[in-house]
Amino acid sequence: MTWLDDVELTEHGLPPEGRGRVLLIGCGALAREVLALKAANGWDHLDLACLPAILHNHPEKIPDAVAQEVAANRGDYAQIFVLYADCGTGGLLQARCAELGVEMLDGPHCYSFFEGNEVFAERGEMTAFYLTDFLVRQFDAFVTRPLGLDRHPGLRDMYFGNYETLVYQAQTDDPALTEKARACAERLGLGFERRFTGYGDLETALRRL
Template sequence: MDDTDLPDDVTLTETGLAAQGQGRVLLLACGALAREILALKAVNSWDHLDLRCLPAKLHLWPDRIPDAVEAAVREARAEYDRIFVVYADCGTGGALATRCKALGVEMVPGPHCYAFFDGNETFAARGDEEMRAFYLTDFLVRQFDAFVWQPMGLDRHPELRDMIFGNYERLVYLAQTRDPALVEKAREAAARLGLDFEMRFTGYGDLATAIRGAATDDQM
């Protein structure tokens, strides 16, 4: 599957061929990470990894993520030698980690995708200087209206902008790719929210490390 053709809110299964001497591994992932995972699979020739994504819009209801992940793990368990959950905590308050532990599957460490793209240690070290920052990733830049503007009601009640974002100072775009069109869209999003704009090129950050660990069965 070509990641340039991938829908932005996605439920998919992308199946590779198990490499000789390697068992089948399922990456059970958030749809918001599909492009990045497909890119990592392709550049590293990790053909023994299969990708199955849950809808990215689950992030609008984080309490639903653990149940959705558990259902998908139980459905796929018999087909795979190993399942790796490509979610961080993602607003579940530790519930997803608890569920994954009970299921005997690993997951990406960190509080959310902003942290693991930036690098969990780097993100944590920024501390208080980031308290007034609002983050976007490549996915959220592409889907700004569907995942930010509309769910927050700003399309219907633009007067809510200053109430919601009044305590923020800047929009930080954590860029996975060097795409001038996405930079411009992120800059426009910052202007719409009345925030200063900052871009940081992170690449895939700790996501690449996590997927490599899943691909090679290394302990992370």
């Protein structure tokens, strides 16, 4: 006798607690937004597993990290959905998700799906540097220190000399975050624009689940 003999399985081969449940494998940069959407809409059937946001500094590692999470959890959920867009993987994440038989977010990156992929593509902005709520909060950890701007301020021109505007894509109406984003623009010597995007295509994708 195996342990399976003592467990009632659903028609999907899942234990009862897994039927109808969806696992979201997401970037840690989206955690606050996903949890807010879950709470606001009562989406209690969605569970969230976050990978470290710092993987964006090494996007080539994202496909393997996602695959490991899928393999570890596939037997416990009716569906797994990957909350990453391409995010610098050069199509490798999409290929891996296709191999694994799981869906993922559409778009090249979070700046696109927060604004709405169609709207973002139409803008065709080439001289804008984007920040989300997460990146405003974590500006020093994800921009200043990794680029060495805290130690070598003169690198600013090398990294940002071709940018003109810092665009803050706000997911929430938070005056404190807006002022912090404005200060980030000043530190980089860029113009400032705030756009309230809300959750964009992220919310649309979660509603389908």
